[in-house]
Amino acid sequence: MELAKIESLLEQYFEGNTTLEQEAQLQQYFATADLPDHLAPYKDLFAGFGYMRQQKSETEFVVPQVKRRNPIWGYAAAALIGVLLSVGVFMNNSADDAPTLTAEQQEAIEAFEEAKKALQMLSGNLNDGIEGMAYLNEFDKAAEQIFK
Amino acid sequence: MKQQEFLNIVLPFRDKMYRLARRILVSTDEAEDAVQEVLLKLWKGKERMSNYKNPEAFAMTMTKNYCLDRLKSKQAGHLKIVHSNYQSPHARLQDQVEANDGVRMVFEIMETLPEQQKMIIQLRDVEQYEFDEIAEILDMKPTAIRVALSRARKAVREALIKKYNYGVS
Incomplete structure (x- = not known):
């Protein structure tokens, strides 16, 4: 040119x-x-x-890997949660049992006491009745004398 | 999108991204970091990438924006002062050892240009993009690019001839 x-x-x-x-x-x-x-x-x-x-870039671009977790960790986590839950429920139960009763439970205890009283009364009267039956023994003695 | 598909798209222009980053940030390490960051962003948004008409222009725009942001935060954090104080221009040219002094001068002059002129010369004279593509990458009108390019080339010529007249250092 x-x-x-x-x-x-x-x-x-x-x-x-x-x-x-x-x-x-x-x-x-x-x-x-x-x-x-x-x-x-x-x-x-x-x-x-x-x-x-x-000029060229000298750093290779590496696509970031999405980490796929070993499934065993999933099971382990589930098992751990299960254990924790049951321990928690157990602790709750044992701790709360005595002091707080539900209305239903209290009613049941009251009913039990009432029933006990009623039964005691019944058994007291029954005992009186049995004392009264002592006279029957006299009747037996008399009957033995006659039928000997 | 699979890894390989993604790499097939980005690898052809990865070096162009690097060179643009290097022109703006000057340091090779920072340019490498910039490319990694931008590629990572592209990978994260890869599902949208197939929607872009021109993934290359998009990647170049992202590189440009990322580097200009880096530059801004660097200047805010005084890092630039450290940079220009302790690193001689020749140290940055280690990979051009075979280049002669005249070529070194061109590199040095390029570093002194304002960012916009640097980018336009880089995209046109180094990467040989068409004006339309440069317009897309820089989000400017093609006519404005022509004007800025002319100004940048003349600035380089003036500095180069001045250095020549002082004798090759």
Whole structure:
């Protein structure tokens, strides 16, 4: 490519009016040609862009893994929760038993006391009755004497 | 979306993301971190990715936004001062040892440009995107990109010629 064409292309380049193809031409020209002194800086310019284009990331991107837990931990957790629950329920029961009774339980105790009283009364009367039966023994004695 | 499917989509432009990040953040470590972060975000939102017409432009936009945010918080946290005080520009060019001094100057000049000009030169002169694509990535009008690109190229040329006239350091 003749110098005049390059210089006009360069002018367009600095105005931001060149296409990618034209810019590639410039790049190629400055990479290969034997240049007049006043164009020397542009060789470095385009070479610089070329170097920048070679830079590469050196860190590999690793997709983060979603950790899948061993199912045994699930069972272990369930078992542990079960044990804790039952211990908790047991502790609750034993702790609360004596002091607090439900109304129903209190009613039941009252009914029990009433029933006990009633039964005691009944058994007292029954004992009186049995004492009264002592007279029957006299009757037996008399009957023995007659039927001997 | 399966891992492999995701990687097949993102791997072709992963290096472009890295280079854009590197241009904005300068440090290679920070650029690597930025790429990882943005890829992670993309992976988390992968179900939506198939809806995007252009996943590459979307990924580049995310990279740009992430890096500019990083830069902002860095400046707020004084880290930038530490950075420019203790790291010579040449230390950052370790991977360009084979590049000559003139090319080094181009790298150094690029670092001095404002962020927007850096990004536009990066996307056009390094990655060779069409104006429409750059417009999509940077969310600007193509005409505005042309103007900004021209300004950026001229700024680089001016600095480069100045350095040349002082002699290659």
